[in-house]
Amino acid sequence: MLTLLLILIPLVTGLITFGLNGRGAKVFSLISSFATLAVTLAAWAQFRTSPDALNFTANWIPQLNSQFNLGLDGMSLMLVLLTTISFPLIFITVLGRNYEKAGAFYGLMLLSQAGMLGVFLSYDALLFYVFWELALIPVYFLCSMWGGEKAIPVTFKFFVYTFAGSLLMLVGIIYIYFQTEGSFSWQSFTSLSLSNNEQSWLFWLFFVAFAIKMPVFPFHTWQPDAYEQSPTAVTMVLSGVMVKMGLFGVLRWLMPVLPEGVYMWQEAAILLSVIGIIYASCIAIMQSDLKRLIAYSSIAHIGLMSAAIFANNEQSLAGVQVQMFNHGINIIGLWIIIEVIEQRLGTKNMQQLGGIASVAPNLSILLVIVSLANIALPLTNGFIGEFLMFSGLFQHNVWFAAVSAVAIILAAVYMLRMLQKVLFGEANALTATTTDLKTGEMIALGCITVMIFVLGVYPKPLLELVSGTGIQNTVAALTGR
């Protein structure tokens, strides 16, 4: 029941929020997001004692034998946690902002939350697909309606890209469905043994869908524009949570279902990911727009995670899962600060900034912390995940590991360059007017900083959470061949 509640709360409250306006919508959606967080914590508590009790099954379409089948394992619980932590943080950050048509804005935000939670919870392929699309539609409207001046064509590109990818995945799902005895359940998908030839082309149908969502080079072209043009609250959803849908899809639906396909194409996938890491890092160094810089840095980070997934050993997979959570937290922290700067100064161009450290010390300290976590310095949460990923990648292939390790240096280059341009130097006429963080922003960033340090020093809870997932079985199946 708890898993059902996780989807129902944002769905129902989201629909109600459409009818509210202004302050009411704001407060109501904040309460709703906290309620979902509370349910998540309850689900976590139950997961520790009796995980099977969290499964929820109901008949959906008898003609197709598709079931409304929800469940939780360690990985999905972790992603659900990330989603339900992110939304309150986002809502607290934008508490001071007044969006036009607030009811629709917050309603769509909650609907997208419902869609993403559905993606992480569903154990039925058709249901997974439906939620996958459901998460996209609200985001499309959010970006187009509240985004920048170029938002409409940019978001449309994003939409068509993702839609095309997911339709290809749908073909794959239907094909596999007919190979099973007419069932969409994850269990029957994974217990199926398809021929090598089938797995080989099915791999691409799924991979393209997930690669567009992540995004992996060369499917990334929608991403910097979309991040730049979206309202920052939506960018946080996109980069913090939504890109994890792509990684999650690979881990839940690609690797266990098509292990031979993954084995056949893993080098190609890693190669694309590694190209993406270097390419995006180099472009990030050249950026003067803060949002675009973070967007490209996100491509590089996601590329590393994707490479580590396809390296496909125990360490790299554990690293990826830990990093999915930590990357989400860190990048939301970065977006919050950029949102603050953009709100106060009306610009996100680094050339016009500088000297903020002297005017807004709190903001500066927190920006430094979050940036260092993003570079994955030891004692921050980014470290453990990246370490495990590199270690795993190294075991798979030394050269891939060596090339992608350059990304750490490049990350330090662009992040420190950003810190220098934004925080230090002489304050100019514009930046001298900055005020420091307000209470809401302080709370949100404070929570993120606490998580950065706690998970940096003591990552054991996260590691324990993800170590019990079915991924290890896949690895065993592959190495035992």
Add this chain to the structure above:
Amino acid sequence: MNALITTAVFGIVLMFVGLFVKQRQYIKYFAIAGTVLAFIANLMDAQCGFGTLHGMVEVSSFSVLFNAVAIASTALYFLLCGSAFEKVGEDVADYFALVFFILAGIMITGSYSNLLMLFLAIEIISIPQYILAGADKKNLKSNEASLKYFLMGSFTTGILLMGIALIYGATGTFDIREMGLGTGDLSPLALCGITLLGFSLAFKVSAAPFHFWTPDVYDGSPTVFTAFMATIVKAASFIAFMRLFHVSFSGGNVSSHWQVILAIITAATLIIGNLTAVFQQSVKRMLAYSSIAQAGFMLFAIVAHNEMASQGLILYAAAYSVATIGIFAILLKLNDYTFDGFNGLARRQPLVALVCTIFLLSLAGIPLTAGFFAKYFVLSAAIQQGNLLWLVIIGVLCAAVSAYYYFRVIIAMYFKQGEADATEVTPGFKALLVIAAAIVIVLGIFPNLLLQYL
């Protein structure tokens, strides 16, 4: 059978109603009452039991379900667009009567068991359409549409007859179940007959390369009749097409002869329909091309001849008809049929814009709308068939293209500044639109509500 008689008789009744009822706005209610009667008659068909009547008409659960969908969609059409009939010309009762005659033809498409009945069904559907296309007598484009449709349509009817004659020559029977094609080798006579029948029916459903009449006819006809021609009539033609090819031409290895041809026609229809729709500036013309594109998806059901295909086609007929009728009803209320005519509609008429969005999402095949499961079933049917995967991939890529032109309307309504104003939007009209949208969403979550009757 009851439904067939009721609709045919009611067509004649409506012609006389025109003589006696002088207030033209009341005629609509007679027509709506007629659809209700037809619906009840159709339910009685199901009660009386299934079977074949004199080797001509076969009442089955499939035909009853499709008739129910067609009659219900027509009722929705009358409710949403009925008042627009009065703007076309003087003879309102005649227009309604013609629609009822078409409906009588539609009642045969799902149940004929004889090639002569197929011919009758196609002709009963076509001839009133020629008249309706030219109903706006003083409009040159309407005249052009009528003449074009008539010339092309009657030419194709000739080909249809020739196909039937060849099939009769090869098999010695008109009965679609007793042809026995596929038990031995296929004679060249039968092969020619199948090909000619396939081409003529492909014309009727506006599949490429037989689609050239469609944009001109749909664009030139009075919009209110385009709404009917592009939806229920088209779905019915598909049902006739599918019934013939699945029942008569799929025994033995017969299907291998026509499957490739139809697969190529399907691919061409998808590509031409979708790519041309992208370049349209008028929403009405875009909907004409969209109807070609959607025809491409319905053709999947014919190419893949299996159980899932017939389920899919019924679902597609319902999803596509309801959504397209809804969009046409909204279009009828606007003054400007271009994309710019929709600019800013969301601000002026939020509810109408929302409902229109739901219809468009359904046509694009987004989950939680009926259009998704419609596409899902026909694609599944093709994948189940095995050797059609290339066609399916073309299909989904075209579906992604179709999102482009459907979303252009959404973008115009929500994100562009403009003064689009829908005239005469009454609360009743809004309520009907909401009901139609609710049908689209409910079928999008529980398609089995419809399919359980099959």
